[in-house]
Amino acid sequence: MLREPGLEKGRRQVWxxxxxxxxxxxxxxxxxxxxxxxxxxxxxxxxxxxxxxxWQDPTATDTLIPLGGxxxxxxxxxxxxxxxxxxxxxxxxxxxTFMVKKRxxxx
Numbered sequence: 748m749l750r751e752p753g754l755e756k757g758r759r760q761v762w763x764x765x766x767x768x769x770x771x772x773x774x775x776x777x778x779x780x781x782x783x784x785x786x787x788x789x790x791x792x793x794x795x796x797x798x799x800x801x802w803q804d805p806t807a808t809d810t811l812i813p814l815g816g817x818x819x820x821x822x823x824x825x826x827x828x829x830x831x832x833x834x835x836x837x838x839x840x841x842x843x844t845f846m847v848k849k850r851x852x853x854x
Contacts (some may be wrong), residue, residue, distance in 0.1 A: 760849050769843040770799070774780040786821055791852035796841035814840050 761783060763776060779792045795814055800807035815837015816822060816830040832839040 761846055762849065762852070763846045766843050769841070771843070775844075776846075783846070783848065783849055785791050789821055790848045792846045793840035794844040796844050812841070814838060814844075 761780065763771075763779070765771060776796075779794075782792055783789060793814060796812050797810060798810045801809050814834065815835065816827045822830075831833055831837045
């Protein structure tokens with residue numbers, strides 16, 4: 748398992764990741780925390796991503812890439828993993844859409 752010193756020292760019980768060239772919509776964190784509160788057994792959340800090409804080129808078309816698995820359901824291991832690229836045909840999630848509980852990352 749990947750061991751990241753900064754994550755081990757973190758005091759929060761959930762982590763969200765954001766690439767340096769990505770942005771979150773304002774409600775992302777609130778909505779994902781609400782899902783964790785509703786479904787206590789869930790350890791990770793990921794979602795669709797909007798590839799925002801128009802920020803550099805106003806004539807470009809932004810593209811919403813939905814997650815390749817079944818939407819708005821709790822998926823139990825290994826169901827979602829098997830549905831997504833590279834094992835399945837579904838689109839893999841963008842890392843900046845993830846929120847993960849600490850208990851899933853660290854023993």
